[in-house]
Amino acid sequence: MLSVETFPTLQEAAGAVGPRAKFLGGGTLVMRAVSYGDQSFEKIVRAKTVDRAIGSHAAGLRVGAGATMADVLAARDLEFLHPVARAIGGPAIRNMATVGGNLFAPNPYGDFAAALLALDASVEMADGRTMPLADLLATRDHVTGLVAGVVFQRPESSAFRFRKISRVKPKGVPVISIAVHLKRGDPRVVFGNMAPVPARSVGAERALANGSDGAAIDAACAACLEGLAPEDDALATEWYRREVAPIHLRRLLEDGGQI
Numbered sequence: 737m738l739s740v741e742t743f744p745t746l747q748e749a750a751g752a753v754g755p756r757a758k759f760l761g762g763g764t765l766v767m768r769a770v771s772y773g774d775q776s777f778e779k780i781v782r783a784k785t786v787d788r789a790i791g792s793h794a795a796g797l798r799v800g801a802g803a804t805m806a807d808v809l810a811a812r813d814l815e816f817l818h819p820v821a822r823a824i825g826g827p828a829i830r831n832m833a834t835v836g837g838n839l840f841a842p843n844p845y846g847d848f849a850a851a852l853l854a855l856d857a858s859v860e861m862a863d864g865r866t867m868p869l870a871d872l873l874a875t876r877d878h879v880t881g882l883v884a885g886v887v888f889q890r891p892e893s894s895a896f897r898f899r900k901i902s903r904v905k906p907k908g909v910p911v912i913s914i915a916v917h918l919k920r921g922d923p924r925v926v927f928g929n930m931a932p933v934p935a936r937s938v939g940a941e942r943a944l945a946n947g948s949d950g951a952a953i954d955a956a957c958a959a960c961l962e963g964l965a966p967e968d969d970a971l972a973t974e975w976y977r978r979e980v981a982p983i984h985l986r987r988l989l990e991d992g993g994q995i
C-alpha cells in the first residue's frame with residue numbers, strides 16, 4: 737500500500753526519504769512509476785515549500801532544485817541552457833519536470849544533468865552539504881538526502897553547446913545527448929546515454945585542451961569513446977551508439993548546437 741507524507745520544508749522531507757521512499761519533484765517519473773504499479777517503493781515524500789528560484793550566486797548562477805524546465809525557459813539569465821530545457825519532453829512535461837529530478841532520471845533521460853556536468857556544476861544538499869555534480873551522479877543510487885539547488889558559472893558566450901540525438905523530433909527521448917563547454921585549457925565534453933550516468937569524455941577533452949581547430953576536432957572525435965560504456969536499450973544498441981557518437985560530436989564542434 738502506497739502512502740504519501742507531506743512535510744513543510746525540503747529539510748524535513750529529506751529526513752523521511754530512504755530506500756523504500758521516493759521524493760516527489762515534478763512527478764513525471766515518480767507518478768509514471770506509480771501508474772505502472774512499481775513495487776520498489778512504498779512511500780512518496782513531498783515538501784510544501786519548493787525552491788524554484790533562479791538567480792545570481794557567489795559562484796555564478798544558482799537554480800533551485802524545484803525549478804521546472806519551463807522556469808528555465810522563462811529565465812533570461814539561463815539563455816544558454818534554453819536549448820537543453822526545450823529538448824526535454826513536450827510542453828506538459830516541461831511544466832512539471834524539475835532540475836532536481838533530472839539529476840536522478842535514469843537512462844535514456846538526464847539531458848539537463850549532462851549539460852550541468854559540462855558546466856562543472858556543484859550540488860547543494862538540503863542539509864547544507866555541497867558536492868560536485870560528478871560525485872552526486874557517481875553515487876546517486878545510494879545518496880542520502882535531497883538536492884536543494886545547483887550552482888555553476890556562466891559560460892562565455894558561444895562556449896557552451898548542446899545536441900540531443902533522438903529518433904522522433906521534436907519530442908523523442910534521447911538516443912545520445914552531448915554537452916560541450918569549450919573552456920580554453922580545460923574543456924568539458926559530456927555524453928548522456930554513453931555510460932550508466934552522464935559522463936565526461938576524457939579523450940575528447942584532452943584533444944580539445946589547446947583549442948578546437950580542425951586537427952583538434954579530428955583528434956577529439958577519434959578519442960571520444962575512451963572510458964565510455966554505452967549499453968543496449970529499446971532505442972539503440974551499444975554498437976550504434978559507439979558508431980554515431982563521434983559523428984554527432986563532430987557536428988556539434990563544427991556547426992554549433994542544434995536539436
Ligand SMILES: Cc1cc2nc3c(=O)[nH]c(=O)nc-3n(C[C@H](O)[C@H](O)[C@H](O)COP(=O)(O)OP(=O)(O)OC[C@H]3O[C@@H](n4cnc5c(N)ncnc54)[C@H](O)[C@@H]3O)c2cc1C
Pocket residue numbers: 758759760761762763764765766767768801802823824825826829832833834835836837838839840841844845846847848881882883884907908909910
Ligand atoms: C513523456 C516523457 C518524456 C521525457 N523526455 C525527457 C527528455 O527528453 N529528456 C530528459 O532528460 N528527461 C525526459 N523525461 C524524464 C523526466 O521528465 C525528466 O528527467 C525530469 O526532469 C524529471 O524530473 P521530475 O521533477 O519530474 O522528477 P520526479 O519524477 O519527481 O523524480 C524523479 C527521481 O528524482 C528524485 N528527485 C526529484 N527531485 C529530487 C530532489 N530535489 N532531490 C533528490 N531527489 C530528487 C525522485 O525521488 C525520483 O527518484 C521524460 C519523461 C516523460 C514521462
